Amino acid sequence: MPRQVDHDERRRQIAEAVWRLAMQGGLEQVTLRQVAAEAGVSARLLQYYFGTRDQVLLGALEILNAEAERQATDRLASLGDAPGMRATVRGVLLEMLPLDRQRRDRHVVYAAYFVRFLAEPALASVARAATSGLANLVTDLIIRAQELGEALHSIDAAREGAFLTAGAEGLQTRMLLGQLPAEDAIDLVENQLDRIFRTQGTPQSVT
Numbered sequence: 001m002p003r004q005v006d007h008d009e010r011r012r013q014i015a016e017a018v019w020r021l022a023m024q025g026g027l028e029q030v031t032l033r034q035v036a037a038e039a040g041v042s043a044r045l046l047q048y049y050f051g052t053r054d055q056v057l058l059g060a061l062e063i064l065n066a067e068a069e070r071q072a073t074d075r076l077a078s079l080g081d082a083p084g085m086r087a088t089v090r091g092v093l094l095e096m097l098p099l100d101r102q103r104r105d106r107h108v109v110y111a112a113y114f115v116r117f118l119a120e121p122a123l124a125s126v127a128r129a130a131t132s133g134l135a136n137l138v139t140d141l142i143i144r145a146q147e148l149g150e151a152l153h154s155i156d157a158a159r160e161g162a163f164l165t166a167g168a169e170g171l172q173t174r175m176l177l178g179q180l181p182a183e184d185a186i187d188l189v190e191n192q193l194d195r196i197f198r199t200q201g202t203p204q205s206v207t
Contacts (some may be wrong), residue, residue, distance in 0.1 A: 011049050011063065014039045018060035022112035022113060023105060027057060065126070068106055069094070078112055085145035086197040089138055089164070093189050096134070096168035098175050099182055107172055135165045142196060151197050160196055167192065 017039035021030050032053050036043040050056040072095040079087055098104035117124045137182030145151035171188060174180040 007049070010041075010045075011059065014041065014046060014049060014056070015060040015063040017066065018056065019105070019109045022109045026112045027116055030057075032056065042087055054120060054122060057113070057116060057120075058126065061123065061126055064106065064109060071095075071102065084149045085148065088191055089141050089145075089197075090189065090193055092138055092141070093164060093168045094135065094186070096165070097182070097185055097189075099186075106175070108125055109178060111173075111176065135161045137161075138164055145197060149198065155196055164189075164192060 014035065017035050018027075018030075021027065021034060021038055030053075032043050032046055035056055036046045039046065046056065050059045072092070074097065076083075076088065076091045079091060083091075095103070098107045113123065139158050142151055142155070142157040142160055146153050146155075146157065151157075168189065171180060172187045175182065175185055
């Protein structure tokens with residue numbers, strides 16, 4: 001009896017091929033034929049699962065985003081049942097930093113997509129949604145911390161959410177370029193959180 005095809009597994013196989021090509025040399029010149037060869041499938045099968053070249057890139061990006069969300073959820077869950085809002089915001093920001101091989105590879109792939117973000121409206125819309133979603137999440141967490149008395153009421157939560165996520169993106173780039181050690185990046189995040197949250201002390205590590 002022929003083996004039942006797992007379509008999600010096949011889509012991920014193709015997505016992983018795109019990620020590898022992205023890390024090897026960017027995506028500007030990548031063709032459907034190259035993706036198919038890297039994935040070990042036919043170009044026809046590639047088109048069956050995704051469609052055009054741009055749809056392949058978009059689909060691979062969406063799978064990467066979904067995986068990043070799952071990984072972040074697992075790491076935040078490891079903080080325990082009641083970690084406090086400071087530790088939760090810290091955990092969200094640290095997901096944006098290449099603190100291990102898994103996160104580093106993910107951010108290198110995102111960097112390879114950057115030029116495509118500038119040139120392709122469909123890809124750019126995915127990037128904008130992801131960035132604004134993180135800023136909104138951090139904003140909501142800070143508002144909740146203010147309600148619980150864990151953060152200063154004098155701060156503007158929306159501005160801080162935008163600043164913290166933009167700052168983490170900047171730290172991410174410097175870390176990928178080897179300009180900033182991981183411990184210095186984490187220290188900068190801690191200093192910014194100290195401005196916002198009332199509760200001090202050493203938060204539980206999620207690195």
